[in-house]
Amino acid sequence: MTELRILLATPHAGYEQRLRRAFGxxxxxxxxxxxxxxxxxxxxxxxxxxxxxxxDVVAIGPDVEVDTALSLARQLEQDLPEISVLLVSEPSPELWQRALRAGVRDVLAPDAVDADVCAVFDRVLEIARRRRQNLVGEPDGQGPGGRIITIVSPKGGSGKTTLASNLAVGLAMVEPNRVVLVDLDLQFGDVATALRLTPQHTVVDAARLPGHVEGMALKSFLTPHPSNVWSLCGPETPAEGEEVSAEQATQIVQTLADEFRYVIVDTGSGLSEHTLSVLETTTDLILLCAMDVPSVRSLRKELDALEQLGMTQQRRYLVINRADSKVGLDLRDVEASIGMSVDVALPSSRSVPLSMNQGSPVVESEPRSPVARQLVGLVERFAQHPVTDGQRRRRGSQR
Ligand SMILES: Nc1ncnc2c1ncn2[C@@H]1O[C@H](COP(=O)(O)OP(=O)(O)OP(=O)(O)O)[C@@H](O)[C@H]1O
Ligand SMILES: [Mg+2]
Incomplete structure (x- = not known):
């Protein structure tokens, strides 16, 4: 974290020391x-x-009476809206509701572990920075809201979750805490498995929020990964997934795009109602295809369907997975059949399933492998700054 100006409003002198230790x-x-x-x-x-x-940030608490803290938060929101207010208090659904209404940006448990403390402060500071820029009319180069990058493939098992999790982790190497990965495979979502997360909340909780979904409330349902990626994980069961409507899924993704620079959306195979709805707000569409005739044909049909629905506004990228499979097709055949040029060709690699088993996508666990290099090439299409060798090495050695 750099150039933070934090005001800690609390009678608790020990908590200041606690924060200094956490920041390091x-x-x-x-x-x-x-x-x-x-x-x-x-x-x-x-x-x-x-x-x-x-x-930049006013953190109120711990040991400040909730009514007192919230009236100060309300006053700050009214008079100094460029400040992000954080409440340090034991979170509960009721407190979240009240905090939201008072303009509080996040709630941090007083006994949160260091990684959570840093992540929350990073996020809150980023909000303050963006708010200040908006208030003084300086665009941050991103336009309104972040990029929504959706990964689709007509076939199951083609590597959507692999690609989504690697892209998210790769982008977070360049822009930590500005990437959220959303699992919209509402039947058999496997983002949590791929990143070895144990989510406390899922997209189902997000959809259950009453009324218009607020960005800050949504954030309380995200699960952090050590790579500084945040995830909105998929439902525990397909039955639960049915509770989430296509409109809700889209609203969730849009709201997250107001809070994060990159929203990566992993989908189930094919074009479900939810995927189609999210595509309407998607800025970048990644089409993923395996190196076999049925997959290539299905992708061509999927593209035709999108054409007929008038969904042609997104920037498109074609990624071929297991591109080195010896199946009598080469990349030129694929390009000719699909009518697009291939942006990235990922080779098969044992490192991919191995890294998934460890919950550490191959871009961070094996950054020098050929498959990771291709994935980083894709990350760099989206990242504002290229991924440096140092970032790759640092990630590789952290795990
Ligand atoms: N390039 C690759 N090399 C080796 N194994 C791979 C590669 N890409 C994906 N896999 C493996 O293939 C399996 C399926 O990948 P993944 O779960 O990403 O596909 P998916 O499209 O998300 O599947 P689903 O449709 O079931 O959600 C996983 O075990 C993954 O580790
Ligand atoms: Mg998947």
Whole structure:
């Protein structure tokens, strides 16, 4: 984390030390504590004091009474909206609801582990940065909302989840905590398995949120991966998946795109109602195909169907998986049949299933392997900055 200006509003001196420990040596910002113990001033007076030196993040708590914390949050939202407010308090659905209404951006449990503390602060600071840019009218080069990158394939088992998880982790090497991976395979979603996650919440919880889905509420349903990717995992059972409507799925993806720079959407095979609905808001469509005649034919039919539905607005990429299979087809045959040029050809590699078993996609576990190099090539199509050797090595050695 760099150049953070955090104001910690709490009577709890020990928590300041706790945060400094969590941030570690890399923290080169400013962390000040404001003792809210002797609460005598009104929220207006406190906010007035802040305008002298405006922090990026105000973290309220622990040990601040919830009503007090929320009235300060409301005042900050009203008078200094460029500040992101974080509440340090034991989260509960009821607290989340109240916090949302008060303009709080995130809720952090006081006893959260270091990785969660850093991830939450990174996210909240990023929101503050974007807000400030919007308020002063400086575009951040992304336009409204992040890119929505959806991966489709007509056939099951073609490598959609492999590609989605590698793309997400590869992008997070360049832009940590700005990537969310959404599992929209609502029957047999396997993002959680591919990344070895144990989600507390899934897309079903997100769909159950009443009314218009708020970005901040959605974030409480995400599961972090050590590579700084966030995931909205798929349902536990196909029956649960039926609770999620196509409209809800699309709204969830759109809302996440307001909060993250990249939303990677993994889908079930074929063009389900949900996939079609999400394609309407997708900016980049990755078509994935295996090196065999039935797969190539099915993909051609899928493209025709999209054409007939008028869904041609997304940027398209063609990825061939297991491209080195000796099955009598070569890439030129595939290009001719599909009518697109191949953007990336992934070879078969034992490292792919092995890395999945470890929950560490091959771009981070085996960054030098031929398959990972091809995947990084795809990442670089999307990333604003190329993936450096240092980033690849760092990831490789972290796991
Ligand atoms: N290039 C590759 N080399 C070797 N194995 C691969 C490769 N790509 C994918 N696999 C393996 O193939 C299997 C299917 O891949 P994956 O789960 O990504 O496909 P999928 O399209 O998401 O499947 P589903 O339709 O069931 O969701 C996995 O075991 C994966 O490890
Ligand atoms: Mg899959």
């Amino acid at each position: 040596d890399t923290f080169n910002g400013e962390l000040r504590r404001w003792d809210l113990g002797g609460w005598v001033e009104t929220p207006q007076e406190l906010v007035r004091q802040l305008t002298v030196s405006v922090p």
